[in-house]
Amino acid sequence: MWVRDRLDELFTDADFTDWYSGDGRRGLQPARLAMVSVLQYAENLFGRQTAEAVRCRLDWKYCLGLKLDDPGFDYSVLSEFRDRMAEGDRADRLLAVMVDYLVAAGLSTIT
Template sequence: MLVLQFVEGLTDRQAAEAVRARIDFKYALGLDLDDPGFDFSVLSEFRDRLVEAEAGRRVLDGILAAAGETGLLKTAGRARTDSTHVQSAARQVCWLELVAETLRAALNEIARAAPDWLRDVAEPDWFRHYATRAEDTRFPKSRAKRDEVGLRIGADGTRLLEVVFSPGAPEELRTLEQVETLRQVWVQHFHQVDGEVRRRDPKTGRRARHAWSRPMTPRPAAALNATPCGTATKSISPRPASRTRRI
């Protein structure tokens, strides 16, 4: 499943949904057509066990040995591969899902509390980028383009926090639960360098007492249903609490 997830560039949620709904995934995994699949959190737990037991390296070393014996691998010297690239790619798309869903949930809650104010301060692209859930969209496959998406989300979230905490914003917005979640997630994952929003290094970034690693959307909120020019858009609605995990 991790190999299929890597090839397709899916988040954990998207991968679990593909197993449940796609015939080609069921065929590749040897599942019955009516198999209900599994919860997306299983993938993260499996990756942890895979790394701890070095099982991925043993499996892939066996593949290399078999390929060499049949003449499929003719590279001079020693050849080796492991699950590092697979794990890294899965982590990156899941991180994009985290920050995108966190920002979308904050926009939803603000839309319910102060829709007119949000229409006045929102950037036009926000209604296009955050009108649908992250797992209903596909992130770019190349790492460079995914990095661009992450920086764009970081800049949008920083802009939203700036206007929410500006003197002219309604005071009640600063106490909203999703706005506080957005602030905490952005402190953990982004910072500004020479006026530009950058992602913190995952290895050296700030660690809060309770770190967020999954999209957090505790309760439904009103839809952001109109752009500044009055054009209807798709509803921006956060994920039900039963499908989220707090770590």
């Protein structure tokens, strides 16, 4: 909750426009999935646990900007997102975006 209060939205869709699935299916926002991945890592959760947290935990819904009745998503979405994130320099871009936001908010001096 602190991240959302302090940084508003850590990631935006503009940061990840080329991260949508290329198979024509309507996808979830890459910025939201990036934040879910950060939360998953911070809490050391498996995919199913993470999907359940998105569905049930109020602090996660708040952090992700979801409505209380948002149904979440299937846990397999996370592995598909990680596969796309592993392409090229996307993981490095994710880290760079996060560091840039933290520095701009005065929460880090990493440059």
